[in-house]
Amino acid sequence: MSGKKEDFAPLVPGKVRMYVCGITAYDVCHLGHARSAVVFDIIKRYLRYKGFEVTHVRNITDIDDKIIARAAKENVTYDVIAKKYTDEYYRDMEMLGVGRADLEPNATDHIREMIKTIQGLIDKGFAYSLNGDVYFEVGKLREYGKLSKKNIEDLVSGARVEVNERKRSPLDFALWKASKEGEPWWESPWGKGRPGWHIECTAMSSKYLGDSFDIHGGGADLIFPHHENEMAQSEAYTGKPFVKYWVHNGFITVDKEKMSKSLGNFFTIKEILEKYEPEVVRYFLLTAHYRSPIEFSDVQLTEAELSIDRYYSTVTRIKDFLETAGTTEKPGTSADLEKLLAAFKDKFHHAMNDDFNTASSLGFIFELIREVNRFLDSKPSGNNAKELVIKTSELLAGIGGVLNIFNKTPEEWYRSLMKVKKIELSEEELLQKIAQRQEARKAKDWACADAVRKELEAKGIILEDKKDVTAWKVKAG
RNA sequence: GGCGGCGUACCCAAGUGGCAAGGGAGAGGUCUGCAAAACCUUUAUUCAGCGGUUCGAAUCCGCUCGCCGCCUCCA
Numbered sequence: 001m002s003g004k005k006e007d008f009a010p011l012v013p014g015k016v017r018m019y020v021c022g023i024t025a026y027d028v029c030h031l032g033h034a035r036s037a038v039v040f041d042i043i044k045r046y047l048r049y050k051g052f053e054v055t056h057v058r059n060i061t062d063i064d065d066k067i068i069a070r071a072a073k074e075n076v077t078y079d080v081i082a083k084k085y086t087d088e089y090y091r092d093m094e095m096l097g098v099g100r101a102d103l104e105p106n107a108t109d110h111i112r113e114m115i116k117t118i119q120g121l122i123d124k125g126f127a128y129s130l131n132g133d134v135y136f137e138v139g140k141l142r143e144y145g146k147l148s149k150k151n152i153e154d155l156v157s158g159a160r161v162e163v164n165e166r167k168r169s170p171l172d173f174a175l176w177k178a179s180k181e182g183e184p185w186w187e188s189p190w191g192k193g194r195p196g197w198h199i200e201c202t203a204m205s206s207k208y209l210g211d212s213f214d215i216h217g218g219g220a221d222l223i224f225p226h227h228e229n230e231m232a233q234s235e236a237y238t239g240k241p242f243v244k245y246w247v248h249n250g251f252i253t254v255d256k257e258k259m260s261k262s263l264g265n266f267f268t269i270k271e272i273l274e275k276y277e278p279e280v281v282r283y284f285l286l287t288a289h290y291r292s293p294i295e296f297s298d299v300q301l302t303e304a305e306l307s308i309d310r311y312y313s314t315v316t317r318i319k320d321f322l323e324t325a326g327t328t329e330k331p332g333t334s335a336d337l338e339k340l341l342a343a344f345k346d347k348f349h350h351a352m353n354d355d356f357n358t359a360s361s362l363g364f365i366f367e368l369i370r371e372v373n374r375f376l377d378s379k380p381s382g383n384n385a386k387e388l389v390i391k392t393s394e395l396l397a398g399i400g401g402v403l404n405i406f407n408k409t410p411e412e413w414y415r416s417l418m419k420v421k422k423i424e425l426s427e428e429e430l431l432q433k434i435a436q437r438q439e440a441r442k443a444k445d446w447a448c449a450d451a452v453r454k455e456l457e458a459k460g461i462i463l464e465d466k467k468d469v470t471a472w473k474v475k476a477g
Numbered sequence: 478g479g480c481g482g483c484g485u486a487c488c489c490a491a492g493u494g495g496c497a498a499g500g501g502a503g504a505g506g507u508c509u510g511c512a513a514a515a516c517c518u519u520u521a522u523u524c525a526g527c528g529g530u531u532c533g534a535a536u537c538c539g540c541u542c543g544c545c546g547c548c549u550c551c552a
Contacts, residue, residue, distance in 0.1 A: 003481085021552075022552095023552080024550095024551090029552090030552085031552095032551085032552045033552050034552085035552065036552040037552080039552095064550095065550080066550075148480075148481090148547075148548080149479095149480055149481075150479075150480065150547090150548070151479085151480095153479095154478085154479050154480080154548080155479090155548070197550090218552065219551075219552030220481095220482095220546075220547080220552080221546080221547070221550095221551050221552065222551080222552070223481095223547070224480095224547060224548065225548085225549085226551090248552090249552070250482090250546090250552095251545090251546075251552075252552085253545080253546095256544070256545065257545080257546095258545080258546065258551090259552095260550095260551055260552090261550080261551060262549095262550070262551065287489075287490070287499095287500080288489085288490070288491095289490090289491080291482090292482090292483080292490090293482085293483080293545070293546080294489095295489080297489095299488070299489080299501085300488095300489065302501085303488085303489065303500065303501050303502095304500090306500075306501065307499090307500055307501080310500080310514095313513095313514060313515085314514095314515085316514090317514075317515075351491085357491075357492095359490060359491055359498095359499085360490095360491050360492075360498075360499085361491095362490095362491090362499070362500080363490085363491060363498050363499035363500080364498080364499080365499085366498090366499050366500065367498075367499070370499095370515095370516085373514090373515050373516065374515085374516060374517095376515080376516095377508090377515060377516050377517095378516095441510085444510075446510060446511065449510085449511085450510095450511065450512080453511090453512070453513090457512095457513095462512090462513060462514090463512080463513070464512085464513050464514060465509080465510095465511095465512075465513075466514095471513095471514095473513090473514090477501085
């Protein structure tokens with residue numbers, strides 16, 4: 001609310017109530033929707049990891065102008081559209097590792113609550129009805145504009161709002177809209193109609209989280225008018241502060257411009273997942289701070305893929321070491337690794353405590369990766385060395401668990417890459433080629449061995465010769 | 478016009494008062510039959526520019542330039 005970072009202290013100690021604006025189910029989701037979902041998924045996971053009991057509500061708007069328009073165009077009822085795109089949404093989210101919210105209410109299941117809130121606002125003098133519509137009277141709320149830091153005069157003078165002559169002010173916004181011919185409707189004290197955009201969040205958040213709660217989130221483009229109006233309604237209705245911390249994520253940009261439906265410069269999640277592994281997309285979204293804009297490009301996604309590959313390569317190396325390390329105690333150069341291991345969790349917590357700095361956290365992960373690689377390069381052996389390496393891999397997995405990345409085995413990662421890169425080669429064929437090459441290598445027929453490697457490389461497969469075996473992986477990037 | 482944000486190496490990016498994380502790319506090296514991976518060295522005496530505050534600023538203040546967002550549906 002202050003527009004600054006503040007120390008976090010929930011209204012009820014140990015419990016966090018969080019409401020995040022979900023989607024309007026009228027079309028498939030693009031990467032911008034994914035960012036918002038991933039950001040709040042991380043916030044929830046981290047708060048839980050820190051021991052808070054989190055109640056997360058994420059609504060789905062299943063009735064609004066765009067849904068109605070789409071339904072009319074496809075000649076189906078609005079609920080068919082809403083259902084279809086809600087299902088698509090869940091499919092996308094699951095791919096990206098975004099968990100379900102605790103409560104995922106639909107607007108149309110809460111018409112009664114909304115009507116009650118609207119009636120209350122009328123009774124308190126904050127709203128008025130007009131030919132079956134009901135409007136919130138912005139001028140009645142002195143603090144209107146405090147979230148988006150706008151004042152009413154500026155808004156009025158700059159108003160590009162379509163003027164409805166009968167509204168008392170052009171800024172007054174609809175709580176209830178009378179239905180036109182052929183539109184879906186619900187019975188109300190003001191006649192047949194449907195709810196305005198903002199009222200569902202007011203009604204549903206108070207139903208599930210109470211009049212005041214801790215965190216309200218959504219994309220930065222929702223600050224005005226949506227969240228401003230939502231807060232106006234809620235505070236006018238309850239007389240209590242609505243939300244303690246507003247959290248808004250920044251945009252995805254394409255050529256520096258906001259990715260959006262209206263500009264048409266968007267990429268759907270589905271499209272992107274045809275070219276990139278889901279984990280790559282999630283990782284990419286964590287490489288910049290959640291409030292910063294993040295530029296979408298193939299270069300960025302490719303770099304994310306390379307980073308993840310570096311992680312899994314190291315995991316493989318760790319696994320090999322644990323399987324083959326001898327029992328003779330040989331310490332290796334472990335000082336730097338031990339130092340970092342000791343400090344690692346604090347560093348991670350510090351970064352995440354500071355407004356969920358995932359980019360910084362990822363940096364620490366790669367510092368640790370380098371240190372463990374250095375340690376392994378020093379050819380240690382024995383149980384102490386193993387323990388250090390085990391501790392490292394547990395730490396890495398633990399952090400990965402909080403961010404919900406790095407949770408595959410390297411084999412799963414490479415299989416997944418094979419699929420997404422459409423490499424037409426079965427694992428069986430691949431192993432056959434490798435065996436063939438091993439024969440050649442045994443016979444020191446280097447030309448033949450190199451030919452096989454070259455052949456596979458052309459298909460996107462990299463071979464790595466180890467002590468007695470040859471491992472394969474998919475070329476990242 | 479009002480409000481808000483951003484500008485850090487070749488690219489991405491963290492850092493918001495005490496000698497500039499991390500990833501990618503480039504160059505050289507170690508290792509290897511050759512590779513790959515990994516590691517090492519190297520690439521910002523400097524953080525858009527100009528002033529100011531301070532023992533000390535990328536970090537605070539002021540101005541200038543450039544880019545973007547919101548003010549209308551939008552994650």
